[in-house]
Amino acid sequence: MAYDLESFDEPFYDTASMRYEIDVTVPVAPEEAWAEFTRQNTLDWCRALTSVDFTSELPHHVGTTRSVVLAPGFIKMDEEFFIWDEDPATSTYRHGFRGVRVNIPGLRKFGEYTEVSPAEHGTRLVWKFAMELAGVGLPPVLSAPISNAAFGTVRTDTIKHFATF
Template structure:
């Protein structure tokens, strides 16, 4: 069993104040509801080369307090995640969730979180995906989360996500 390193919790302000952030901001050719369903299903992000697996460890329906495990691509890290925001408004087509990593299998992270927002767009929807982190040390083990390696990984996630949603039939 891999060693697990505890991380500090975050709040929404961390996405504005974190020392390291990444932002994916794209339009997707599907309805907000369809995008949300894809991003919140069991085994989501299976279309991303940089992600080995995502598994919800809480039963549906998902909401604040939901937990999940993520295994990132070869040699990166495993995370246990706790959702502290989960807002859905099917009437307006606005969806949002955020989690912080409780533990990571890679040492050197102090805090890590993701904020996902989906909004209606003129065509389809807009996905805004924020990643925020703070390193505990300058350990080489955390290069997967910062610097050129991380930029490449996040760009791959963006490219794979846009490609995946382009293959889905537009739905209302």
């Protein structure tokens, strides 16, 4: 059974009740980082994910869709990108999606925003996660450590992945 998620706009990434942000410099060119975030089977370096598959044809743009399975494989989500900007002249790239459907109840909104841009030594990667639970959720004093631990593995895995280039 699928549960529809609510739509939102870009400000949600900074105003959601539950947020996590990764802001790091990785030792690769912005074009290489962007290619890793936009290829089929992207994020295969993240232990928190089982699979990430683009379900739209190339080239990707606003309206592109993706299907994601979180580890160990019980949670599945369909996503749609509503932000997709590529500026090769400035080596600045960004995209953002919102979850459209998920196979478990309890989530009202979920989205991610990714931006890569030049840094002094490589690429600045800004990766935002935003969500809102449906119904009663854990108080922030309990939910924050849980989400920080989960998203912390994504941060660690991403830094390790780009260090191997």
